[in-house]
Amino acid sequence: AQSVTQPDIHITVSEGASLELRCNYSYGATPYLFWYVQSPGQGLQLLLKYFSGDTLVQGIKGFEAEFKRSQSSFNLRKPSVHWSDAAEYFCAVGAPAGTASKLTFGTGTRLQVTL
Amino acid sequence: EAQVTQNPRYLITVTGKKLTVTCSQNMNHEYMSWYRQDPGLGLRQIYYSMNVEVTDKGDVPEGYKVSRKEKRNFPLILESPSPNQTSLYFCASRPPRQGMNTEAFFGQGTRLTVV
Numbered sequence: 001a002q003s004v005t006q007p008d009i010h011i012t013v014s015e016g017a018s019l020e021l022r023c024n025y026s027y028g029a030t031p032y033l034f035w036y037v038q039s040p041g042q043g044l045q046l047l048l049k050y051f052s053g054d055t056l057v058q059g060i061k062g063f064e065a066e067f068k069r070s071q072s073s074f075n076l077r078k079p080s081v082h083w084s085d086a087a088e089y090f091c092a093v094g095a096p097a098g099t100a101s102k103l104t105f106g107t108g109t110r111l112q113v114t115l
Numbered sequence: 116e117a118q119v120t121q122n123p124r125y126l127i128t129v130t131g132k133k134l135t136v137t138c139s140q141n142m143n144h145e146y147m148s149w150y151r152q153d154p155g156l157g158l159r160q161i162y163y164s165m166n167v168e169v170t171d172k173g174d175v176p177e178g179y180k181v182s183r184k185e186k187r188n189f190p191l192i193l194e195s196p197s198p199n200q201t202s203l204y205f206c207a208s209r210p211p212r213q214g215m216n217t218e219a220f221f222g223q224g225t226r227l228t229v230v
Contacts, residue, residue, distance in 0.1 A: 004157075006157075009155070034218070034219075036221075042223070042224075043205065043221045043222060043223040043224050044158075044205065044221040046218055046219075049218055090157060090158065092158075094219075102148075102160060102163065102173070103148075103160070103207070103219055104160075105150075105157040105158040105159075106157055107155060107156060107157040108157050
């Protein structure tokens, strides 16, 4: 069964500092990987996704993530955090085409940004 | 505009009173699903549907029903709501599986409180 682990429940960073949110997945084949962001009171917005190809993917709002197969990781990074980045971030793994196409989410990491 | 629309956004109800949360998408997606979001647990899948008249249980289906009579609509039914179903609910849809982008699009969420 597929699973996602986000080991950090809550992270606080200063505005302008760099950010890395950790995500480890468990899946038997090549996964589809996603990062979503949820601002307070809002739905989920896709930040970026990895299906194949270049293991470093760029997303919206200046975020990037790197797929490392050997470490089963898909960590999210941003060089300089803005106060508006304060939100909850979810990593998700999806089954590839031809299967049940289920998305499995991690438990989320809440990001607080101090000024 | 491509979107997934849920109604209502907020709902307070009493134990045992049947309710339906509607979900509609305008992207002609085959795959639709319902998730519930609870603090510390992330998003968990309740039910999903691969196409019209094809539905199946997700990870936490107890106490819920769904139907898929039309491609665009996927209502979530709580026949006899209980307080442990107080949660934030999200509907999502995805394009066809075979060889296509499998990004999921989410509705804005429905916050349900059962008293």
